[in-house]
Amino acid sequence: MRGAVMHAPGDVRVEDRPMPTIVEPTDAIIRIAATCVCGSDLWPYRGLEPVAAPQPMGHEYVGVVTEIGEAVREIRVGDFVVGSFFSSDNTCEICLAGYQTHCVHRGPGAASGGQAQYTRVPLADGTLVATPGQPDADLVPSLLAASDVLGTGWFAAVAAEVGPGKTVAVVGDGAVGLLGVLAAKQLGAERIIAMSRHADRQALAREFGATDIVTERGDEGVARIKELTGGLGAHSVIEAVGTQESMMQAIRATRPGGHVGYVGVSHDVSLPGLELFFSGVHLHGGPAPVRRFLPDLIDRIWRREIDPGKVFDLVLPLEEAAAAYRAMDERRAIKVLLTV
Amino acid sequence: MRGAVMHAPGDVRVEDRPMPTIVEPTDAIIRIAATCVCGSDLWPYRGLEPVAAPQPMGHEYVGVVTEIGEAVREIRVGDFVVGSFFSSDNTCEICLAGYQTHCVHRGPGAASGGQAQYTRVPLADGTLVATPGQPDADLVPSLLAASDVLGTGWFAAVAAEVGPGKTVAVVGDGAVGLLGVLAAKQLGAERIIAMSRHADRQALAREFGATDIVTERGDEGVARIKELTGGLGAHSVIEAVGTQESMMQAIRATRPGGHVGYVGVSHDVSLPGLELFFSGVHLHGGPAPVRRFLPDLIDRIWRREIDPGKVFDLVLPLEEAAAAYRAMDERRAIKVLLTV
Numbered sequence: 022m023r024g025a026v027m028h029a030p031g032d033v034r035v036e037d038r039p040m041p042t043i044v045e046p047t048d049a050i051i052r053i054a055a056t057c058v059c060g061s062d063l064w065p066y067r068g069l070e071p072v073a074a075p076q077p078m079g080h081e082y083v084g085v086v087t088e089i090g091e092a093v094r095e096i097r098v099g100d101f102v103v104g105s106f107f108s109s110d111n112t113c114e115i116c117l118a119g120y121q122t123h124c125v126h127r128g129p130g131a132a133s134g135g136q137a138q139y140t141r142v143p144l145a146d147g148t149l150v151a152t153p154g155q156p157d158a159d160l161v162p163s164l165l166a167a168s169d170v171l172g173t174g175w176f177a178a179v180a181a182e183v184g185p186g187k188t189v190a191v192v193g194d195g196a197v198g199l200l201g202v203l204a205a206k207q208l209g210a211e212r213i214i215a216m217s218r219h220a221d222r223q224a225l226a227r228e229f230g231a232t233d234i235v236t237e238r239g240d241e242g243v244a245r246i247k248e249l250t251g252g253l254g255a256h257s258v259i260e261a262v263g264t265q266e267s268m269m270q271a272i273r274a275t276r277p278g279g280h281v282g283y284v285g286v287s288h289d290v291s292l293p294g295l296e297l298f299f300s301g302v303h304l305h306g307g308p309a310p311v312r313r314f315l316p317d318l319i320d321r322i323w324r325r326e327i328d329p330g331k332v333f334d335l336v337l338p339l340e341e342a343a344a345a346y347r348a349m350d351e352r353r354a355i356k357v358l359l360t361v
Numbered sequence: 362m363r364g365a366v367m368h369a370p371g372d373v374r375v376e377d378r379p380m381p382t383i384v385e386p387t388d389a390i391i392r393i394a395a396t397c398v399c400g401s402d403l404w405p406y407r408g409l410e411p412v413a414a415p416q417p418m419g420h421e422y423v424g425v426v427t428e429i430g431e432a433v434r435e436i437r438v439g440d441f442v443v444g445s446f447f448s449s450d451n452t453c454e455i456c457l458a459g460y461q462t463h464c465v466h467r468g469p470g471a472a473s474g475g476q477a478q479y480t481r482v483p484l485a486d487g488t489l490v491a492t493p494g495q496p497d498a499d500l501v502p503s504l505l506a507a508s509d510v511l512g513t514g515w516f517a518a519v520a521a522e523v524g525p526g527k528t529v530a531v532v533g534d535g536a537v538g539l540l541g542v543l544a545a546k547q548l549g550a551e552r553i554i555a556m557s558r559h560a561d562r563q564a565l566a567r568e569f570g571a572t573d574i575v576t577e578r579g580d581e582g583v584a585r586i587k588e589l590t591g592g593l594g595a596h597s598v599i600e601a602v603g604t605q606e607s608m609m610q611a612i613r614a615t616r617p618g619g620h621v622g623y624v625g626v627s628h629d630v631s632l633p634g635l636e637l638f639f640s641g642v643h644l645h646g647g648p649a650p651v652r653r654f655l656p657d658l659i660d661r662i663w664r665r666e667i668d669p670g671k672v673f674d675l676v677l678p679l680e681e682a683a684a685a686y687r688a689m690d691e692r693r694a695i696k697v698l699l700t701v
Contacts, residue, residue: 114593115617123617123641125592252465253454268634277455277463277647287634294608294630298623298647301463307617307641 024137025078025342030068033078033343041133041141046092048132049145051102053084053361055165056135057333058345059106060195061286066346069288077134078342080106081169083161084140084361086149093145100151103319104142105311106130106169111147121147121312136342138361150315153323160322162330162358166200167318170356171329172311173284174200174261175318178208180282180305181257185209190235190246192271193261194222196332196356197284199229201259203329206230207321210257214249216242216270222355225331239266246274254279260306263287277301284309333358364477365418365682370408373418373683381473381481386432388472389485391442393424393701395505396476397673398685399446400535401626406686409628417474418682420446421509423501424480424701426489433485440491443504443659444482445512445651446470451487461487461652476682478701490655493663500662502670502698506540507658510696511669512651513624514540514601515658518548520622520645521597525549530575530586532611533601534562536672536696537624539569541599543669546570547661550597554589556582556610562695565671579606586614594619600646603627617641624649673698 024038041050056079064070086100096102109116109124116124130148131140142148156164163171174197183189189205191198194217205213206229214233215226223234235245246255254276260267263285271281272292283306297304321327335354337345338361345357364378381390396419404410426440436442449456449464456464470488471480482488496504503511514537523529529545531538534557545553546569554573555566563574575585586595594616600607603625611621612632623646637644661667675694677685678701685697 114591118618120618120641251454278458278460283638287638290634292632292634292637294627294632297632298627301460301647302645304644305642307638
């Protein structure tokens, strides 16, 4: 079986790897149809997270179940499934509260790596959701998006309490930020301000529902959001970057009593207590519990109400995973889909 | 008129001061019946906040209106009123959303100091709430508590999304923490864990509704909360201290998806982004919009459903304000009421 392995920062290779097999009776094996490179994969690629040993990569995946463990009840061989990037039992108290990424039994969703021909998914019943049937080919990118970036953008919008009548600002124009725009639109936001300085991303933001574009960043970006909101700030701000600047931009662009939904993995971020205290904002975020949203998201995709697959602006075969990482790293692509 | 002035850390004097007068047409003048010393007054008293010039003190007050500006419509001369520590118009978009402490026209609630015989209250209609009549003397301490500590503890419980079926932990056994316990009980919490190592405060916490007492602090306190909650952490945690240790204790004691309501004024607090991200908690707090809760709190006190005035365990005349500060500073009193 072929699969992508990161050997060191900047060094991703597609290699022969052992075929995954059932380890726990709750496992499923999936033949992957499509996978992709995540913004979070770029942290080790850029040397910002350590790569201690050669590391199978990938945690976003859709495909067909080829084998199940004897304790799997819901998922069946032959199902086309969408998985989330953490595995979860979906039965513990934390899962039932909608926080499957914090499941008491959580682990990686694609235990043997998702950028591969096959992967092993633990806790299959609690991690995977089957589509109503085998999807048309044009639906596959959107279903793949649901596996992480759509689910994450959606969670950010929910965490930011987006809703009818509200003004939403989105910090970050990567795939997650753009799908945060899409989620805000679907959740009924009145006005959606996308913060972006790239023409192609601005265009996609508008297509997904953005009503305004702000090109300024940092304090200037905050001032612009204030200008657009009668001096008050947005009701809801989605933070989809994960840097000190973007977090402070999000907090400062939110009105008192408003909500920041943050999903950019916070690297070297330190929030000043006194400023946060006097901001009066709500702060919620973290690794998105995609599993909570998957049934609804799959349904919206299946009915062709949303087309989140548009974030994939480059498609390459799995064998060219290294080129996919380069394109993402150099920001030549918003997000790269790998066909398997 | 007599009033308390802080000249330097540790130096509070009651002096002759000018009688406050109407400055803006929306002002009211109040003859104060009772006032008190706030935990936040201790920050400058202890030299942890600068005292640049002699500073009239006090922002918690109840009393009788003696004069109103010509634009005051709701509040009348002779009303017994409870005020909040920030003034607010109660009509702007931020106020209408329930965040009166962030009102676009906000200012101090007791503009000329509340530890005094009289004070000037700006934006009287939006800041003050009149009681249904002149209160019995035994209700005055509870009404005074509503002005800040009860309103703040209540906001912390609301910010922590306390409700039926939930387990609540309270970090901090000062007046605000204790009234957070009272609020949690009133809001229907199933289990209330007070963190305290002082016998008198533990007793009051139990009287207010605490079901469990945890004496450990920091990591040990967190471990104890986890033990009491099946390893998950509390659903809701009230933070009523404002230090790095107490904030981290609150965040770590909360289960993923749970809520931290923080009202301790954060001094030298810096929240690590990555830990906050992976905690999955909701964080909300800041200066409590007491005005939002005052009508309901006054009603509960008037009907003698709650007795928050019990946090006052020392009563002194205004002239002895210096002794009141000392008693609070040395933790000989939970909270000192000053009669005027």
